């Protein structure tokens with residue numbers, strides 16, 4: 407369980423909605439929590455799961471007691487009646503994991519009054535796992551609450567979605583996101599904390615998804631991004647091969663690479679529409695491309711990323727995919743006439 411105590415005020419409204427359903431005894435069997443990557447869906451699910459098993463929750467406030475045996479187990483992340491299922495190395499939730507969930511669904515709770523199963527990244531269920539999950543969704547055990555998490559823009563099968571109550575998590579305002587990030591970094595007491603410029607940049611690149619921004623400033627994402635962008639720019643100018651340009655994307659991994667390409671294509675579309683690039687360092691090159699290309703080119707590049715993402719469930723290598731996207735981008739460069 408995530409033990410960060412920094413308040414996330416943008417989660418208050420969805421929390422209140424669930425508190426109300428719980429208080430009125432009309433809690434759905436399955437909840438689909440949707441929102442951008444890094445917006446706090448996991449923290450939201452963890453806190454709700456802990457509330458669901460607590461013996462003496464304060465239902466007027468919608469908070470767990472924090473003292474009972476259940477709360478103790480939930481805080482230590484060892485509650486036997488709260489299970490999490492997340493994609494493993496293959497990036498998909500495997501059918502074996504869903505089978506384990508199905509057995510958990512029909513077993514009696516071990517210590518609490520009910521069981522909670524969290525499927526982290528329900529958008530990464532492949533067809534077989536999704537079909538296996540449907541059985542549990544169609545005949546829900548009365549003492550089970552299923553919480554499915556879905557990242558915005560990643561599809562979940564309609565047959566699954568239609569059996570869940572959808573709860574959206576909105577992205578916080580930039581002020582809320584910045585405040586959370588600052589407080590969280592302070593709490594981490596890092597030896598060399600990120601500068602406020604780095605924080606601002608991370609928040610901008612993460613489009614104010616605070617947990618994602620935290621990952622950016624505490625990991626090596628920002629420097630890897632810079633290296634990848636340098637290679638991207640050299641490739642666009644025809645200075646290096648596609649193989650060399652794709653290399654840093656291999657280090658970044660597929661998810662982060664697709665995220666970057668999607669961001670750049672999104673920025674290109676934004677510039678075409680008269681707006682500003684979120685990735686300021688890329689704005690000069692994107693501005694140049696915006697002057698010489700129609701807007702549909704940007705949308706086409708966004709579609710390519712979405713296609714790559716659906717294919718990703720079936721294993722794609724990051725550098726091959728980056729190579730394919732780089733070649734699509736290079737078509738946006740003006741063709742130089744051969745000097746006669």
Ligand SMILES: [Zn+2]
Nearest residue numbers: 460471474477
């Ligand atoms: Zn409790």
